[in-house]
Amino acid sequence: MGTLTPFLLTPFTEIWGSPVFFAEVVLTGLLTGVMYSLVALGFVLIFKASRVFNYAQGIMVLFAALTLVGLMEHGVPVWLAIGLTIVVMVGLAVAVERLMLRHLVNQPDIILFMATIGLAFFLEGFGEMVWGSNVKELNIGIPDNPVEFGGILLSSFDIIAALTGAVMVFGLALFFQKTAIGRALRAVADDHQAALSVGIPLKTIWITVWSVAGVVALVTGIMWGAKSGVQFSLSLIALKALPVLILGGFTSVPGAIIGGLIIGVGEKIAEIYWGPALGGAIENWFAYMLAMVFLLFRPQGLFGERIIERV
Amino acid sequence: MTAAATAQASAAVALADEIPAPRATGNVLLAVDDISLSFGGVQALSHVSFDIREGEIRAIIGPNGAGKSSMLNVINGFYHPNSGTITYKGTARREMRPDQAARSGIARTFQNIALFRGMTTLDNIMTGRNTMMRRNFLWQALYWGPARREEIEHRAKVEEIIDFLEIQAIRKTPVGRLPYGLQKRVELGRALAAEPDLLLLDEPMAGMNTEEKEDMCRFILDVNAQLGTTIALIEHDMSVVMDISDRVVVLDYGVKIADGPPDEVRTDPQVIEAYLGVTHRED
Numbered sequence: 309m310g311t312l313t314p315f316l317l318t319p320f321t322e323i324w325g326s327p328v329f330f331a332e333v334v335l336t337g338l339l340t341g342v343m344y345s346l347v348a349l350g351f352v353l354i355f356k357a358s359r360v361f362n363y364a365q366g367i368m369v370l371f372a373a374l375t376l377v378g379l380m381e382h383g384v385p386v387w388l389a390i391g392l393t394i395v396v397m398v399g400l401a402v403a404v405e406r407l408m409l410r411h412l413v414n415q416p417d418i419i420l421f422m423a424t425i426g427l428a429f430f431l432e433g434f435g436e437m438v439w440g441s442n443v444k445e446l447n448i449g450i451p452d453n454p455v456e457f458g459g460i461l462l463s464s465f466d467i468i469a470a471l472t473g474a475v476m477v478f479g480l481a482l483f484f485q486k487t488a489i490g491r492a493l494r495a496v497a498d499d500h501q502a503a504l505s506v507g508i509p510l511k512t513i514w515i516t517v518w519s520v521a522g523v524v525a526l527v528t529g530i531m532w533g534a535k536s537g538v539q540f541s542l543s544l545i546a547l548k549a550l551p552v553l554i555l556g557g558f559t560s561v562p563g564a565i566i567g568g569l570i571i572g573v574g575e576k577i578a579e580i581y582w583g584p585a586l587g588g589a590i591e592n593w594f595a596y597m598l599a600m601v602f603l604l605f606r607p608q609g610l611f612g613e614r615i616i617e618r619v
Numbered sequence: 620m621t622a623a624a625t626a627q628a629s630a631a632v633a634l635a636d637e638i639p640a641p642r643a644t645g646n647v648l649l650a651v652d653d654i655s656l657s658f659g660g661v662q663a664l665s666h667v668s669f670d671i672r673e674g675e676i677r678a679i680i681g682p683n684g685a686g687k688s689s690m691l692n693v694i695n696g697f698y699h700p701n702s703g704t705i706t707y708k709g710t711a712r713r714e715m716r717p718d719q720a721a722r723s724g725i726a727r728t729f730q731n732i733a734l735f736r737g738m739t740t741l742d743n744i745m746t747g748r749n750t751m752m753r754r755n756f757l758w759q760a761l762y763w764g765p766a767r768r769e770e771i772e773h774r775a776k777v778e779e780i781i782d783f784l785e786i787q788a789i790r791k792t793p794v795g796r797l798p799y800g801l802q803k804r805v806e807l808g809r810a811l812a813a814e815p816d817l818l819l820l821d822e823p824m825a826g827m828n829t830e831e832k833e834d835m836c837r838f839i840l841d842v843n844a845q846l847g848t849t850i851a852l853i854e855h856d857m858s859v860v861m862d863i864s865d866r867v868v869v870l871d872y873g874v875k876i877a878d879g880p881p882d883e884v885r886t887d888p889q890v891i892e893a894y895l896g897v898t899h900r901e902d
Contacts, residue, residue, distance in 0.1 A: 487766075488745075491738075491742060491745060492746065492749060494738060494742075495735045498735035498738065499733050499734070501729070502729065502733035502735065504697070505695060505717055505729075506721055506726070506750070506809060506810075506813065507717075507718045507750040507813070508718065510718075
């Protein structure tokens, strides 16, 4: 019994003993979770529209952040630099469609997946060639002060980042549910051929989603980059999106949002309350373990399309 | 010719006297000329030519693997022929992209239903209006102002189609859940939403029971009569084809073997041979 106490008893007495601190942990988790949702959304958009798992999504985050920092180092003002980076990401989307997707139409999914791996290596090399590979500081002037709400301490930067993320996530969700373009995109996601037959140009849709994914990558890059510096490890943040996707389902926008929040809160709670019993640093693997347990029970994710094969 | 076949032929002639003359008198809307298409070593179509006239119901028939669906795919731009030209509304070209075809007024349905399964009936039919959405990207993205007004206009048109096809009750149902016959009807609705000049139907009645077939026949005839839409259809059910079409083109192994009004085609020895695999020629 004694060995189980740190797992089964201590965490709950701690939570009970200090509810304000617990609320702080949950809120911090939620704020991080919004950022995970944002990364995951980048994957979901491309996966929905082209059935491609975009391995390069993480590198796109790094590439966008590198471009932004690089421009700012050359004395370009922040807002102009952000605008120019968006132009670069849209340009990247056009190039991906022209040089990659267009030639791989109707190829098996694995071929497209391999192509995105190639794209990832290219972007990594290209980004470092143009902007250099040393760690860069990104400061776009968002204040990082402790803010107190009824005894709960939060970072003002986290709050602003989460708000930005939330606005983007919900804006995109509305965009895809309510507008004609969103409907066209969902149509392409459902059936390429039928979409073509009603006159939806696949190429425009692909460019649109890759551009949106590029902008999402930029926002993610700004937020994480400002926290931990712009360096190669930024691209690994995308790996955190994998458990989020498994949890939420690869094809679901709401799934990406909820999945991100669950992972964000879950890993914070696990780290703070169960971490000591396990020797700490469980934040790094907790999300993956959660996702694997989840796979056992709901392989299609929380909101993913259920795959039923009739035999 | 056997006695039975002769009797059938004379009956057909007698029937032909009662039926009003085919309405295939409009201008040529679409003409395919000398179209050949091959996939690797398989010759799907060889030197096929025929035309479709404004306002008619034109059937394309033939045994399995005759190249019927390939022909439809060439017309709407999914396949690009190796040679030959397609003249549509007076403009001749070798090939076009599917979205260009859609925008120039060609809508279609598929042999294996190709609906957007996760979307509702209403949304599916709304996608059919895609080619008519004129507002620019930014307005649509904002879903505001003119784009919103436009959306409402399109929605009204879609409701008309839903009434026409008598599918009001399934307006909000995701189409993946609908029975086969209704899915076919929704697919027709999506094609009609584009207000096409030329409607291509790939086996609109395949896999349906008699009642569903009768409904679909009625819809096809109504579309043709009320909306004046020119229709080209592929169908296996011979009685249906002979009943509703004005002119029939028969393909066999990618070659055109007959072309004309149903009664003429029905008695054509080559057609009978292609379908039954027996020789009826007499020397």
